[in-house]
Amino acid sequence: MAEEWKDKVIQEKLGGKKDWTDEERAELCRQLDEELESHIDAMGKTRYKGGWTEENWKEQMAEHPLFAPYIQEEGATQAEAPINPLSEGLAQLKFDPDHNTPEGNYRSAIKDCEKAVELKTDYLKAVVRAVDCATKLNSWDEVFHWCDRGLRLDPTNQKLKTDRLTALKEKKLLERNARKMARDENKKATEEQNLINAIKNSGVQLGSTVLKGSSSISLSDLEPCHPAAQGSRVHFNESGELVWPVMLLYPEHHETDIIQEFPESDHIIDHLEVIFGKEAAPAPWDTEHKYQVNNLHVFFEDKEKTKLCKVDPNQTLQQVLRDPRYHVLGGTPGFIILVEGSRFMKDFVSKYSI
Incomplete structure (x- = not known):
């Protein structure tokens, strides 16, 4: 398929000529670059919406100048066109709309880092990348884990020391806010219960229920x-x-x-x-x-x-x-x-x- 595409380009751009000069090669590259840029410009300046899905990936690729030569032409039968490895690989991809999110990407990156350090235990770059991703997720316990792992490899690494200190401060702030929220909720619940008790003890009748001595009021x-x-x-x-x-x-x-x-x-x-x-x-x-x-x-x-x-x-x-x-x-x-x-x-x- 690649050879057929190559021959097609030679035929269209050079009239079938195969003994290219350096000038002809440079001109061909320039033309292909211009065509790609023109295609991108024609797509407009608006924000890209609606990514490739299982239903439309083939149509999307057919409109792209880099992938179009690999797509089976309309009307050709399965027997007439061999299955291209690229098409076959894309067809087997599992489409997950929830994965392509910032949180999903960071979580996926951490998993990749885990696999990387399994293969190379002293791979510090993967450890630092995991620290950055865990920080983006505000997953402070994971930041501690990866920083400690990295500092065992490089005890003088200033970035990991700073990241760990930042994570410690953020976790303490998170815990403090959680305690404050719990105190506020308890205070509110106490005030509301005091209000209910005051109304019950006052003898006020609510609806058709006499509240005094009753526990049914809410x-x-x-x-x-x-x-x-x-x-x-x-x-x-x-x-x-x-x-x-x-x-x-x-x-x-x-x-x-x-x-x-x-x-x-x-x-x-x-x-x-x-x-x-x-x-x-x-x-x-x-x-x-x-x-x-x-x-x-x-x-x-x-x-x-x-x-x-x-x-x-x-x-x-x-x-x-x-x-x-x-x-x-x-x-x-x-x-x-x-x-x-x-x-x-x-x-x-x-x-x-x-």
């Missing part, structure tokens, strides 16, 4: 369901009291407000003053300016949602949440706000027993 039970309250889960403040996200519902206008941090010691009226006090701008949906702090009523639904329970706005959130009729749903206490004497309030309240 943090997932305390995650707010309303999108506006996400990230505002109940927590302790600096004074050690529970702080809840609280939802105010205005059914007349199908609107809601989320108070992301409502300490249990705060009174309901304190927050109503901020939202509906004299200094507060009316809500965009309150076009009639009916929602004034002095003519608002606060309610909550009982567990069965059949009874509307009136709330004294001068009570603290803690007092309301300890009411045996109250149940915290979705980790977010909620209250219904209605305007006193309005037609909507009369209609709304008539649907419940009070």
Whole structure:
């Protein structure tokens, strides 16, 4: 096959002439170089994508000027064209898409170094190469192994000494970070358990379960369901009291407000003053300016949602949440706000027993 390709080149480039002069040989080499460069330029300057696979390697080789002469021409039968050793070898390659990665290449290189030192135990160059690859993989124990092996061959090798010292520092840093992460996770778990215990011992009822004396509560039970309250889960403040996200519902206008941090010691009226006090701008949906702090009523639904329970706005959130009729749903206490004497309030309240 190689002779056929050679004859083909001679025929195309030199018209079949075989007694080449030095000038003709140089000209042939120049032409072949130009053709190869032209082919590479024609492939474009974009980043190479889509490597050779088991399915396309033959087509890829057929387009390459170096390999094209070895590929069986289209239409030729297997009997007409002998199997080229290069083609046969490529066909037997095992394609592994995960191998051709930086990590896979470094790991493969270390295996090659292992084989090399098996054949030549004092092959220091292979040892140094393994150290470099293990360093790239951040595999510090392997770096120690290869550095120690190399220093037994060359105790004065400064590179191996430096690499080993660097690996020792990096491993200590890794271990320190792991210990810190473990401490942080333990601290977080302790804080979360303290939070759960505080809620359980307070007697707050979550959903339909009475938490006091129960061990069934979990943090997932305390995650707010309303999108506006996400990230505002109940927590302790600096004074050690529970702080809840609280939802105010205005059914007349199908609107809601989320108070992301409502300490249990705060009174309901304190927050109503901020939202509906004299200094507060009316809500965009309150076009009639009916929602004034002095003519608002606060309610909550009982567990069965059949009874509307009136709330004294001068009570603290803690007092309301300890009411045996109250149940915290979705980790977010909620209250219904209605305007006193309005037609909507009369209609709304008539649907419940009070």
